Amino acid sequence: MRNNFADTLYECGKENPRVAIVVADISPAGSMEKFRKEFPERFLNVGVAEQSMIGICAGMALKGLQPFAYTIATFALYRPFEFVRDDLGYQNLPVTVVGIGGGVVYSTLGGTHHCQEDIAIAGAIPNMSIIAPCDPLEARAATIYCAQQQKGPIYLRLGKAGEPVLTDKAVDPWQFGKIRYLQQGRDVCILSYGIIMKKAVELAAWLEQNGKSVSIVSVHTMKPLDRFGIEAALKSHRQVVVIEEHAPQGGLAAQTKQIAWDAKATCDLKTFSLQDEFIHNYGSHDDLLAAHGLDVAKISQQLGL
Amino acid sequence: MKAQGEAQSLDVAAARRRCLKFRRRILDISQTVSALHIAPAFSCIETVDLIYHGLMRWNDGKSPDTFIMSKGHGCMAQYVVLEAMGILSGEDLGKYCKPNGRLGAHPDYGVPGIAASTGSLGHGLPMAVGMAYAEKIKKTGGRVYAVLSDGEIQEGSTWEAFMMGSTLGVSNLVAFIDNNDFQSLGRTSETHPTFYPLTDKFRAFGWETIELNGHDAGGLFEAVMSREGKKPLAVICKTVKGRGVSYMENVPIWHYRAPNKDEYVKAINELVEVTA
Numbered sequence: 180m181r182n183n184f185a186d187t188l189y190e191c192g193k194e195n196p197r198v199a200i201v202v203a204d205i206s207p208a209g210s211m212e213k214f215r216k217e218f219p220e221r222f223l224n225v226g227v228a229e230q231s232m233i234g235i236c237a238g239m240a241l242k243g244l245q246p247f248a249y250t251i252a253t254f255a256l257y258r259p260f261e262f263v264r265d266d267l268g269y270q271n272l273p274v275t276v277v278g279i280g281g282g283v284v285y286s287t288l289g290g291t292h293h294c295q296e297d298i299a300i301a302g303a304i305p306n307m308s309i310i311a312p313c314d315p316l317e318a319r320a321a322t323i324y325c326a327q328q329q330k331g332p333i334y335l336r337l338g339k340a341g342e343p344v345l346t347d348k349a350v351d352p353w354q355f356g357k358i359r360y361l362q363q364g365r366d367v368c369i370l371s372y373g374i375i376m377k378k379a380v381e382l383a384a385w386l387e388q389n390g391k392s393v394s395i396v397s398v399h400t401m402k403p404l405d406r407f408g409i410e411a412a413l414k415s416h417r418q419v420v421v422i423e424e425h426a427p428q429g430g431l432a433a434q435t436k437q438i439a440w441d442a443k444a445t446c447d448l449k450t451f452s453l454q455d456e457f458i459h460n461y462g463s464h465d466d467l468l469a470a471h472g473l474d475v476a477k478i479s480q481q482l483g484l
Numbered sequence: 485m486k487a488q489g490e491a492q493s494l495d496v497a498a499a500r501r502r503c504l505k506f507r508r509r510i511l512d513i514s515q516t517v518s519a520l521h522i523a524p525a526f527s528c529i530e531t532v533d534l535i536y537h538g539l540m541r542w543n544d545g546k547s548p549d550t551f552i553m554s555k556g557h558g559c560m561a562q563y564v565v566l567e568a569m570g571i572l573s574g575e576d577l578g579k580y581c582k583p584n585g586r587l588g589a590h591p592d593y594g595v596p597g598i599a600a601s602t603g604s605l606g607h608g609l610p611m612a613v614g615m616a617y618a619e620k621i622k623k624t625g626g627r628v629y630a631v632l633s634d635g636e637i638q639e640g641s642t643w644e645a646f647m648m649g650s651t652l653g654v655s656n657l658v659a660f661i662d663n664n665d666f667q668s669l670g671r672t673s674e675t676h677p678t679f680y681p682l683t684d685k686f687r688a689f690g691w692e693t694i695e696l697n698g699h700d701a702g703g704l705f706e707a708v709m710s711r712e713g714k715k716p717l718a719v720i721c722k723t724v725k726g727r728g729v730s731y732m733e734n735v736p737i738w739h740y741r742a743p744n745k746d747e748y749v750k751a752i753n754e755l756v757e758v759t760a
Contacts, residue, residue: 234641238612238615239615
């Protein structure tokens with residue numbers, strides 16, 4: 180995913196001389212090196228100094244550039260939070276804050292590197308948009324959008340590297356602010372976003388083996404949330420399942436329940452989020468998700484089939 | 485900057501007259517609100533006036549240069565200058581901190597003449613570095629001036645930006661530090677003695693650095709114009725908080741208090757041109 184981001188940013192930077200990237204001693208490999216070599220003035224490394232990373236991006240945007248701030252998600256959003264809020268949100272500047280390793284994908288690095296509250300935190304900032312692509316293709320589409328939009332700040336939550344392509348046969352194209360059906364079914368609808376989408380795909384396969392017709396939806400734009408699209412999904416399926424790699428507060432689970440209440444939805448709604456805990460476990464990404472209760476065996480048991 | 489052959493100049497006598505008017509105007513406005521930051525504005529008035537009238541280049545009311553009031557609480561000093569220049573109106577200042585007004589106690593980006601929102605300390609210099617860098621790579625020739633408080637230097641983000649400013653070589657950036665030696669809980673030289681010396685710190689971070697009397701507009705102007713200009717410049721302005729009103733000078737309560745009627749009359753009567 181981060182390689183697709185780098186490839187795409189390089190292309191955007193080649194087309195648009197206003198596109199710049201400011202990193203805090205963390206940089207994607209591959210094409211970013213090409214960006215750095217070809218556009219050295221538009222590749223800045225501030226060092227391990229995330230507050231000024233955001234402030235410098237704000238200053239560049241105030242002078243007409245289109246900067247991306249880039250580092251590990253916890254350091255991109257939490258460490259300089261007040262800079263993101265004041266400099267980017269309050270001034271409503273078109274700066275993209277790229278967080279690598281959203282969720283618990285840095286599964287061996289411990290809680291300091293787990294970004295499990297970011298959607299709630301970024302989403303509470305006025306003017307802030309949030310995009311969380313589920314695969315490298317969505318990461319590409321999102322990066323292109325971020326490089327050209329002038330509406331305001333965006334938090335772009337990415338995974339790391341090596342994620343599978345899940346959207347090459349999607350029913351709908353990627354469009355900012357709209358949910359997207361990766362496949363369309365009739366009985367159960369799975370709503371998810373970010374790299375935990377792989378679990379949604381696994382769960383859909385299990386449900387299909389059990390005779391269900393399943394929709395899989397990528398809610399890649401977490402703010403502004405596509406309320407109409409989610410409401411339609413709630414009304415057109417007997418069961419809706421939310422799977423997210425985020426704390427239970429302020430993410431897709433909580434917001435889908437709010438929409439369901441407002442829409443007087445009658446479907447069965449089940450939500451699965453990370454636990455509201457720091458889990459002192461290590462292992463693979465799947466191991467961490469499982470420790471939080473997010474594996475297909477556990478989820479499927481709770482669907483009441 | 486001098487090397488670039490700019491016809492910048494400063495009429496020191498006129499600057500003194502303006503600054504006296506600005507102090508009076510701020511005292512007048514103080515009678516319309518319950519509180520405002522008078523003393524932090526009085527310590528940096530000469531600096532702000534110098535930036536607008538001596539350093540920024542103007543053509544038909546527009547400037548290629550940018551000013552950021554990083555010590556946002558000192559914005560009364562900026563508002564009265566912008567009013568005198570016709571960028572803000574008398575009505576704007578009349579509605580300071582009032583419903584339907586557009587001027588609050590901290591600068592708000594989007595208001596005419598305000599280049600960045602400040603108020604939270606430690607934000608102005610990183611933004612100024614980003615602006616100066618953008619001007620540099622866009623080759624606009626634009627310069628960036630920022631006024632920081634000395635208390636603000638305690639913010640880690642300011643040091644991040646000092647380090648990055650010199651790394652990026654933004655010689656088109658000048659940071660004025662309003663060194664009145666006071667912050668909310670006392671005199672900095674007493675509460676945080678290792679805060680000083682400042683010049684050594686800025687030099688160590690790769691900035692050209694000068695220190696001088698911040699109420700001496702002529703001296704400030706000469707110092708800035710005779711800089712070497714190869715690095716970003718830090719100007720440590722030794723100032724007096726509340727300068728111009730005897731009972732406000734170096735008395736912490738006047739950081740935010742507005743004078744009552746009697747205090748106002750006393751202050752107005754004793755204001756004179758500050759000569760240095």
